[in-house]
Amino acid sequence: MKNTLFILLLLPFHVFGMDQVTKEYPELTDFFESSEFKRIPQREIGIGDFYDNSVFAATLFEISNIAMTKRVLLNSHYIDRNLITAEELKYIICHELGHLNDKKIFSQLIPLSIGLGVLDIGLVLWTLNSVRKGEWNYLLKKIGISSCLRIAYSFVLAKEARNRETFADEYGINITKNKAAAFSILTKRKQTHENTKYRFNFLNKIKNLFADHPTEDARIAHINSLS
Ligand SMILES: [Zn+2]
Numbered sequence: 001m002k003n004t005l006f007i008l009l010l011l012p013f014h015v016f017g018m019d020q021v022t023k024e025y026p027e028l029t030d031f032f033e034s035s036e037f038k039r040i041p042q043r044e045i046g047i048g049d050f051y052d053n054s055v056f057a058a059t060l061f062e063i064s065n066i067a068m069t070k071r072v073l074l075n076s077h078y079i080d081r082n083l084i085t086a087e088e089l090k091y092i093i094c095h096e097l098g099h100l101n102d103k104k105i106f107s108q109l110i111p112l113s114i115g116l117g118v119l120d121i122g123l124v125l126w127t128l129n130s131v132r133k134g135e136w137n138y139l140l141k142k143i144g145i146s147s148c149l150r151i152a153y154s155f156v157l158a159k160e161a162r163n164r165e166t167f168a169d170e171y172g173i174n175i176t177k178n179k180a181a182a183f184s185i186l187t188k189r190k191q192t193h194e195n196t197k198y199r200f201n202f203l204n205k206i207k208n209l210f211a212d213h214p215t216e217d218a219r220i221a222h223i224n225s226l227s
Helices: 004-010 019-024 026-033 086-100 103-133 136-176 179-192 201-209 216-225
Strands: 045-048 057-064 067-075
Touching (some): 019 026, 057 086, 067 086, 086 136, 103 136, 136 179, 179 216
Parallel strands (some): 045 067
Antiparallel strands (some): 057 067
């Protein structure tokens, strides 16, 4: 899961059907038709053209008319057996299905995200109030307090987003029972953003505190610890 803004950027031009997946990965046909897969609720899956190829898949919650549509979109770029194996793709799909079936996304993550927007508006209005009144000596103090509050809130929000990833990883392993496929796809994911790393490690550590995904190393370690 990415934050809402990012998901909007990811919205694909076209959404293709699953036949492209089964054409490229005929060995997954059995899985999609198995009772094991059909028991998983909310299994709407499509393939989209993504803008960002560091993302393998995304889970979308769209409100159309009055109903909420939930679906998993796979990045068409990766529907390629030279890039991703069938077992890895199966893990990706099951991880995303974990997001679709995670009740805490609605009860915790989305309310917290909305809260950040409300907090931002409140802080801007509060700060602007000093500008309007010409209380310049308060202004700097207010900017300082606002920044601290926002950083603290972002930290809590990011931590909750990472918890949701951990839930989806556990869900994926529960269905696929294939830790090796999870490790190999997470290693590939790590490689896709290796070049976005900072040169100084302490900066990476700070970045990780505000990241919406745990590091791949942390995810692999957690999956390893599952029985
Ligand atoms: Zn995820």
